[in-house]
Amino acid sequence: MAKAPQAAGFHRASLDKLHDLDAALELMYYGWRGMTREADAYLAKPGLFAANLAVALLLASRF
Numbered sequence: 001m002a003k004a005p006q007a008a009g010f011h012r013a014s015l016d017k018l019h020d021l022d023a024a025l026e027l028m029y030y031g032w033r034g035m036t037r038e039a040d041a042y043l044a045k046p047g048l049f050a051a052n053l054a055v056a057l058l059l060a061s062r063f
Contacts, residue, residue: 040050 043049043053
C-alpha cells in the first residue's frame with residue numbers, strides 16, 4: 001500500500017510529550033487567555049482586536 005503524499009512542511013500531529021516544561025507552558029497559555037478574555041471582549045465591541053491595541057500602544061510609546 002502506497003503512502004499518501006504530504007504537503008511540504010506538513011508533519012503528522014503528535015500528542016507525545018516533547019519537553020518536560022510542556023505542562024507549565026500549557027498552564028501559562030490558559031492563564032494568559034483567562035486574564036485577557038475580558039479585555040478582548042471589550043475590544044470586540046467596536047470591532048477591534050488585541051493586535052489593534054498593541055499597535056496603538058506601540059505608537060503611543062514612540063510619540
